[in-house]
Amino acid sequence: MQFISNPPDAASLMTSARSFGNYDLPSALADLIDNSIKARARNIRITCLYQSGSPAIRVLDDGYGMSRSELHAAMRPASTNPAEERSPDDLGRFGWGLKSASFSQCKKLTVISSKDGVLSGAEWDLDEISNWKMGVLTDREVKGLASDELSTSAGTEIIWSKCDRLSEHGSLSAAEFNDLVVYARDRIALVYHRYLGGAVRGHSLKIFLNDQEIKGYDPFYSDHRATQQLETEEVRIEGKRVRIQPFILPHYSKVTLSEYDRLGGEEGFLKNQGFYVYRNHRLIINGTWFRLAKHGELSQLVRISVDIPNSLDSIWKITIDKGDAQLPAVLRNRLKGIVDGLKKRSSKVFRSKGGRLDRDESTVWQRHAKNGEIHYSINREHPLIAAFLSVDDEETRSAAKAVIEVIEQSFPVIAFSEDVNRRPLEIRQTETNPRAFRDQVETALPLMLHEVEGDFARLSDLLRHTEPYSSNWAAVEEILKEKGWTSARAR
Ligand SMILES: Nc1ncnc2c1ncn2[C@@H]1O[C@H](COP(=O)(O)OP(=O)(O)OP(=O)(O)O)[C@@H](O)[C@H]1O
Numbered sequence: 001m002q003f004i005s006n007p008p009d010a011a012s013l014m015t016s017a018r019s020f021g022n023y024d025l026p027s028a029l030a031d032l033i034d035n036s037i038k039a040r041a042r043n044i045r046i047t048c049l050y051q052s053g054s055p056a057i058r059v060l061d062d063g064y065g066m067s068r069s070e071l072h073a074a075m076r077p078a079s080t081n082p083a084e085e086r087s088p089d090d091l092g093r094f095g096w097g098l099k100s101a102s103f104s105q106c107k108k109l110t111v112i113s114s115k116d117g118v119l120s121g122a123e124w125d126l127d128e129i130s131n132w133k134m135g136v137l138t139d140r141e142v143k144g145l146a147s148d149e150l151s152t153s154a155g156t157e158i159i160w161s162k163c164d165r166l167s168e169h170g171s172l173s174a175a176e177f178n179d180l181v182v183y184a185r186d187r188i189a190l191v192y193h194r195y196l197g198g199a200v201r202g203h204s205l206k207i208f209l210n211d212q213e214i215k216g217y218d219p220f221y222s223d224h225r226a227t228q229q230l231e232t233e234e235v236r237i238e239g240k241r242v243r244i245q246p247f248i249l250p251h252y253s254k255v256t257l258s259e260y261d262r263l264g265g266e267e268g269f270l271k272n273q274g275f276y277v278y279r280n281h282r283l284i285i286n287g288t289w290f291r292l293a294k295h296g297e298l299s300q301l302v303r304i305s306v307d308i309p310n311s312l313d314s315i316w317k318i319t320i321d322k323g324d325a326q327l328p329a330v331l332r333n334r335l336k337g338i339v340d341g342l343k344k345r346s347s348k349v350f351r352s353k354g355g356r357l358d359r360d361e362s363t364v365w366q367r368h369a370k371n372g373e374i375h376y377s378i379n380r381e382h383p384l385i386a387a388f389l390s391v392d393d394e395e396t397r398s399a400a401k402a403v404i405e406v407i408e409q410s411f412p413v414i415a416f417s418e419d420v421n422r423r424p425l426e427i428r429q430t431e432t433n434p435r436a437f438r439d440q441v442e443t444a445l446p447l448m449l450h451e452v453e454g455d456f457a458r459l460s461d462l463l464r465h466t467e468p469y470s471s472n473w474a475a476v477e478e479i480l481k482e483k484g485w486t487s488a489r490a491r
């Protein structure tokens, strides 16, 4: 046999590379940010300029930069073998990111890098790529193009021009461009929130977008006092650690939603429950249940972080755009166990990390265990109780408070525990008479509607997560329908 060289046609291959992965602007920028993080950048400055419809995007970092030969190697498509072992903090895998991300958005990619006081620059232009001819910038060209920072310190600057793919329909208005930039900012705030929030040891990072610092957005609201952080679990796959940490979020009416969740409104907040998969602290997937639960099936707002190391990339089948991964079969059962456990939580009282028994605003009675003592109290955050305690008239309000306290203090502990011991099956505390239940709901509804400021959508959601309405949802929904309280805002 004889061997002949049979390389791909440059223009055709690179045009196909434009469709590798499933990039949008934020995920394409994320591929560049990954590279900057790998290069130990502390500051990343992204500039998006509209330039009267010929947009240009620049990403400048202060990482360790590249020498001329390193830059040329980096510009090469498929610059490393995906099968190669990577250092544990490397966010790369395929040797394609810089190229595939850039060409998903633009036709001209210019990279300038500064290392050891030497500035170098190289460029691919898809309109002029025949025979794999890469542009190498002269010193003058580099100096004319590079941001000032690169002439004094190490770093790398990526410039995208001929940005023909920012919009699906070709032309892009200034308003559309602006929306895209805002969307990119919110996604970056989420994807890198651990880096931006200082949670990644030894790696402080700031990202600026058009000179504005992007603040990390923590999807677990872990600083909120009502967020419950449940036990962490660890699973070993091929000797590598996968860390799983469920959080129960406070009801949305109790949190000041950050930008990202506000985007989708309350519905988005609910839909964004599920697993949040992090690869080396960088979010790759969010808000999916991997078909282990249906959206809305869990009565509480649950978000579960799953941390995977880059050494398990092949098992997770990480995609080139790092935007997707498949749940490995070995982990599926374990995650299913966790989800089933959350689904089954009949008692809404749950032992959290600190050994505290947390309150749950969706139940009327709360159980507290502290210093070896247990007591029950009425949940003042239950919407009906809250409405009762916040009536306008001060005298009625004080009376309401006294009523709640007297009910609490006279909880029939002895009689109840005797009944539980002797004839537990005969205890029928909940209302079984549909007529009576209906009357009660009809009386309570206007009070609760007032609590949610007349918003029917919020009311319905509130009831769906609150006892006793959530366990009698069909009946409650019927009443709402009859009243026509199912959509739009009340006047
Ligand atoms: N901002 C940067 N600073 C320093 N080196 C960089 C930078 N960007 C890219 N490089 C170098 O270029 C190489 C190629 O980058 P590219 O993103 O194409 O592939 P990768 O990061 O190795 O893998 P992946 O395809 O998964 O992103 C990197 O491995 C790195 O050595």
Ligand SMILES: [Mg+2]
Residues within 6 Å of the ligand: 031, 034, 035, 091, 092, 093, 096, 097, 098
């Ligand atoms: Mg990369």
